Amino acid sequence: xxxxxxxxxxxxxxxxxxxxxxxxxxxxxxxxxxxxxxxxxxxxxxxxxxxxxxxxxxxxxxxxxxxxxxxxxxxxxxxxxxxxxxxxxxxxxxxxxxxxxxxxxxxxxxxxxxxxxxxxxxxxxxxxxxxxxxxxxxxxxxxxxxxxxxxxxxxxxxxxxxxxxxxxxxxxxxxxxxxxxxxxxxxxxxxxxxxxxxxxxxxxxxxxxxxxxxxxxxxxxxxxxxxxxxxxxxxxxxxxxxxxxxxxxxxxxxxxxxxxxxxxxxxxxxxxxxxxxxx
Amino acid sequence: xxxxxxxxxxxxxxxxxxxxxxxxxxxxxxxxxxxxxxxxxxxxxxxxxxxxxxxxxxxxxxxxxxxxxxxxxxxxxxxxxxxxxxxxxxxxxxxxxxxxxxxxxxxxxxxxxxxxxxxxxxxxxxxxxxxxxxxxxxxxxxxxxxxxxxxxxxxxxxxxxxxxxxxxxxxxxxxxxxxxxxxxxx
Numbered sequence: 329x330x331x332x333x334x335x336x337x338x339x340x341x342x343x344x345x346x347x348x349x350x351x352x353x354x355x356x357x358x359x360x361x362x363x364x365x366x367x368x369x370x371x372x373x374x375x376x377x378x379x380x381x382x383x384x385x386x387x388x389x390x391x392x393x394x395x396x397x398x399x400x401x402x403x404x405x406x407x408x409x410x411x412x413x414x415x416x417x418x419x420x421x422x423x424x425x426x427x428x429x430x431x432x433x434x435x436x437x438x439x440x441x442x443x444x445x446x447x448x449x450x451x452x453x454x455x456x457x458x459x460x461x462x463x464x465x466x467x468x469x470x471x472x473x474x475x476x477x478x479x480x481x482x483x484x485x486x487x488x489x490x491x492x493x494x495x496x497x498x499x500x501x502x503x504x505x506x507x508x509x510x511x512x513x514x515x516x517x518x519x520x521x522x523x524x525x526x527x528x529x530x531x532x533x534x535x536x537x538x539x540x541x542x543x544x545x546x547x548x549x550x551x552x553x554x555x556x557x558x559x560x561x562x563x564x565x566x567x568x569x570x571x572x573x574x575x576x577x578x579x580x581x582x583x584x585x586x587x588x589x590x591x592x593x594x595x596x597x598x599x600x601x602x603x604x605x606x607x
Numbered sequence: 608x609x610x611x612x613x614x615x616x617x618x619x620x621x622x623x624x625x626x627x628x629x630x631x632x633x634x635x636x637x638x639x640x641x642x643x644x645x646x647x648x649x650x651x652x653x654x655x656x657x658x659x660x661x662x663x664x665x666x667x668x669x670x671x672x673x674x675x676x677x678x679x680x681x682x683x684x685x686x687x688x689x690x691x692x693x694x695x696x697x698x699x700x701x702x703x704x705x706x707x708x709x710x711x712x713x714x715x716x717x718x719x720x721x722x723x724x725x726x727x728x729x730x731x732x733x734x735x736x737x738x739x740x741x742x743x744x745x746x747x748x749x750x751x752x753x754x755x756x757x758x759x760x761x762x763x764x765x766x767x768x769x770x771x772x773x774x775x776x777x778x779x780x781x782x783x784x785x786x787x788x789x790x791x792x793x
Binding site: 369371372375378379381382383385386389391392393394395396397432433434435436444446448475478506507508509510562563564566567568569570571597598599 | 643672673674683735737756785791
C-alpha cells in the first residue's frame with residue numbers, strides 16, 4: 329500500500345485553484361481561435377477578439393480570466409492501492425482555502441443557501457470521489473462559474489422520446505439560456521443513469537478536452553450534430569448574433585432503467601477551466 | 608454603428624440619444640452592486656431611508672470583482688448576469704438611476720421602468736474580467752464591506768467599453784442582432 333500525506337493534496341489543490349483560474353487550457357484557446365477564423369459576422373468577430381485579448385492578459389499578469397472564480401469543483405480519482413494519511417476532505421478544503429486567499433481569487437460561497445452568509449474562504453469545495461485501480465491520486469480542479477451553472481437543466485424524458493427528444497431538450501436549454509451564460513459556451517450533456525447520475529455525467533463531460541470526442545462513434549457523431557445545430561441558432565458570442573454560440577458539445581452516457589431516459593445539460597462559458605495533476 | 612463617449616453623470620437627456628447596438632466608452636464614476644447589495648438598497652428605499660450613494664443620474668455596474676493584488680486598483684471585474692437584479696432594478700430606476708451595466712436578458716418589468724423613466728441597459732463582455740479591469744483606475748468601498756465581493760464600490764473608470772443592449776425605447780440588441788445575423792444567411 330502506497331502512503332500519501334494529505335498535505336500533498338492540500339498543496340496540489342491550492343496550486344490547481346490558482347492556475348485553473350488564471351490560465352485558460354490550450355484546447356479552449358485553440359478552439360476559440362478556430363471559431364474566430366470561421367466566424368463571418370463582424371460584431372461576433374469583435375467579441376471573439378476581446379475574448380482572446382482577455383485570456384492573453386490573464387496569462388501575462390497571472391490574473392483571473394473571469395471575476396467569477398467559481399465554486400471549486402474537485403474531482404479525485406483515488407487508486408485503491410493508496411492510503412492517505414490525514415483527513416482527505418479537510419485536505420481538499422484547506423487547499424481551496426489557501427488557493428483562493430493567497431491567489432487573490434473571489435470568495436463566492438455562502439454557508440447556507442437561504443441565509444446566504446459568505447464563508448469568506450470559498451469553502452466548502454464540491455468534491456467528487458472515484459475509486460480506480462492503481463496507486464496514484466489524480467486531482468482535477470474545475471472552478472465553476474454560476475452565470476452558466478444557472479442556465480443548466482435536467483429532464484426525465486420518456487424512452488419513447490428517444491434521440492430526437494434528447495436533441496430537442498439540449499437545444500431548448502441552449503435557446504432558453506440565450507445570452508445569459510456568456511456564449512460561446514461549452515455544453516456538457518449527461519444521458520442515462522438516474523436523476524442525479526445524469527447531472528453528474530453532464531458535469532463530468534465538461535472536464536473532457538473539447539478536442540476529445542466521446543469514444544463511442546455514435547455519441548461522437550451526436551456531439552458533432554448537436555454542435556452544428558446549436559451553431560445554427562444564431563445566438564452568437566454574448567448573444568449579439570453570429571455563428572459561434574457553442575465551442576463544443578461533450579456527451580457522457582450511462583446505462584439506465586427500462587422506464588427512463590434522464591438527460592442533463594450543464595452549461596459552461598467560454599472560460600471553461602480545469603486543471604489536472606497526478607500524485 | 609455609432610461609437611459614443613459617455614461621461615458621468617448620465618442624464619436622462621443623454622440616455623434618450625443612446626440606441627441599442629451603440630458602442631460606448633464610459634468615463635467617470637460608476638457604482639458596483641449585485642445581488643446582496645441590491646437587496647439591502649431596496650430595503651432602505653422601502654423604509655424611506657437614505658441610500659449610501661446618490662443614484663440620481665448614476666450608473667450601476669453589476670459586478671463582484673476579485674480582490675486586488677498589491678499595486679492593482681481592482682482585480683478582474685467583468686459583468687454578472689443581470690436578470691437576478693430584475694426584482695430590484697425598477698426600484699433603483701425609480702430612485703433616479705439612469706444606467707445599468709451587466710450581461711444577459713432583462714425582464715419586462717425592467718424594460719417598462721426604463722421606458723417610463725428614461726434609463727439604459729449596457730452590456731459589458733461577460734468573461735472578460737481581466738481586460739475590463741484595465742479601464743478601472745480607482746476603486747473604494749462605500750458600503751456593506753461585510754459582503755466582500757458584493758460590497759458597493761465607487762469606481763473611477765476611463766473609456767470603459769460597453770454596448771447598448773436595451774435603450775430607453777425598449778429596442779433590444781439581443782433580438783435585432785440575432786435577427787440581422789440570421790437574415791444575412793438567407
